[in-house]
Amino acid sequence: xxxxxxxxxxTLKLKGSLGWGLASLVCFIVFLFLTFxxxxxxxxxxxxxxxxxxxxxRAADWSVGFPAAIEWRDLVLVGPTIGAIPVEAVRxxxxxxxxxxxRLVIDYAVQLPGVAQVGAGRAMGSLTSSSWSLQxxxxxxGHLQQMDLATVLKPYVSRGTxxxxxxxxxxxxQGADAALKGEGTVKIEIKDLVVERLGAGPSxxxxxxxxxxxxxxxxxxAACDVSELKGDGVxxxxxxxxxxxxxxxxxxxxxxxxVTMVPGAGFAQKAASLSLPPFQPGTPLTFKLVGxxxxxxxxx
Numbered sequence: 001x002x003x004x005x006x007x008x009x010x011t012l013k014l015k016g017s018l019g020w021g022l023a024s025l026v027c028f029i030v031f032l033f034l035t036f037x038x039x040x041x042x043x044x045x046x047x048x049x050x051x052x053x054x055x056x057x058r059a060a061d062w063s064v065g066f067p068a069a070i071e072w073r074d075l076v077l078v079g080p081t082i083g084a085i086p087v088e089a090v091r092x093x094x095x096x097x098x099x100x101x102x103r104l105v106i107d108y109a110v111q112l113p114g115v116a117q118v119g120a121g122r123a124m125g126s127l128t129s130s131s132w133s134l135q136x137x138x139x140x141x142g143h144l145q146q147m148d149l150a151t152v153l154k155p156y157v158s159r160g161t162x163x164x165x166x167x168x169x170x171x172x173x174q175g176a177d178a179a180l181k182g183e184g185t186v187k188i189e190i191k192d193l194v195v196e197r198l199g200a201g202p203s204x205x206x207x208x209x210x211x212x213x214x215x216x217x218x219x220x221x222a223a224c225d226v227s228e229l230k231g232d233g234v235x236x237x238x239x240x241x242x243x244x245x246x247x248x249x250x251x252x253x254x255x256x257x258x259v260t261m262v263p264g265a266g267f268a269q270k271a272a273s274l275s276l277p278p279f280q281p282g283t284p285l286t287f288k289l290v291g292x293x294x295x296x297x298x299x300x
Contacts, residue, residue: 036096041132042070045092045106048134055079059090069093079249085152088113104129108142112151120146120161134172141167144188156294158196164188168219180246183220189213193233208235222246226257236264236281240289247292255296257289 042062049057060074075087088111095105106127115121125142129135142165149160170182190213210233217224222245229240242257265281288299 036068036094036099038064038070038094041094041099042072044134045070065091065093068096079251086113087111099132102131104132104134112148114151115148117146121148123147125166136173137169137171139167139169141165149190149193156196158194160190160193162188162190177222177248180222180248183218185219186215186217188215190215190231193231209233210235217244219246229257234264235267237262242289251294252292255289255291255293258286259289260284260286 046057046059049055056078058076058078059072062070062072065071070092072090073088075090077085077087079085090111091109093107095103098105104127108123108125108127110123112121122145123142124145125140127138127140129138144162144164144166146161146163149157149162164187166184166186166188168179168182168184170179172178174181191211193210193213195208195210210231212233213231214228215226215230216228217226219225224244224246226240226242226244231238238259238261240257240259242255244256245254247253262284263281267281286300289296290299291297
């Protein structure tokens with residue numbers, strides 16, 4: 001009995017110290033989350049996105065989410081040639097402890113408006129930076145989940161959904177076009193795509209419809225190697241390889257692709273507008289696609 005009577009006070013003393021220590025730690029963590037400067041950070045993120053993309057980003061409202069998140073609602077992205085792209089909501093979860101140590105780690109989720117299917121119309125991923133001020137190396141990776149291309153790429157695309165993954169790294173110390181000079185990869189699949197007429201005059205590309213397109217692209221120092229680009233649909237099937245030189249704005253990026261197309265029956269009349277020689281449906285045709293994306297030229 002004497003052994004138990006001496007042991008109990010020490011045990012109680014240990015539990016009391018441990019409890020106070022845990023309570024102090026919890027209070028410290030809560031204090032950090034409550035006092036973290038979310039306002040300056042959300043303003044800086046929007047400013048950096050404007051600078052890096054060349055677009056204007058406007059948010060109608062923002063708030064702090066639990067446990068450590070910034071939520072923007074009713075965003076509008078305004079591009080120099082595409083126009084306005086509406087975004088229903090953006091949520092970014094911030095690594096508070098990494099920010100205290102001088103690094104920025106953010107998980108993000110973007111939701112497009114007017115999506116009936118659960119989980120569709122979303123982009124999810126992460127952004128990491130070596131500094132809280134987004135100066136130095138930056139990396140962005142993400143996953144696209146059935147995003148509506150007609151919402152993002154009007155007026156060039158009237159229908160289509162995209163799914164895939166991307167990764168891009170760059171160093172902001174390289175100047176205003178640092179993101180273009182970075183390196184990264186993109187692998188996507190597009191379904192039920194309708195591309196509207198691109199360009200003007202006799203060299204314009206007619207409206208094309210594809211049921212499926214797959215693409216794999218690797219970029220470094222503003223030069224992108226198109227290792228895989230293939231599609232099929234009612235207008236026929238195609239495969240393409242080559243390069244793309246990135247420019248600002250991105251719609252002016254330069255194409256240099258070799259395309260082999262097996263036209264379908266419905267493509268004959270469309271091809272007449274490209275000044276191509278007569279061909280039979282099902283007969284392979286190889287040509288070059290060169291120049292800016294929005295005004296590419298077709299050459300044999």
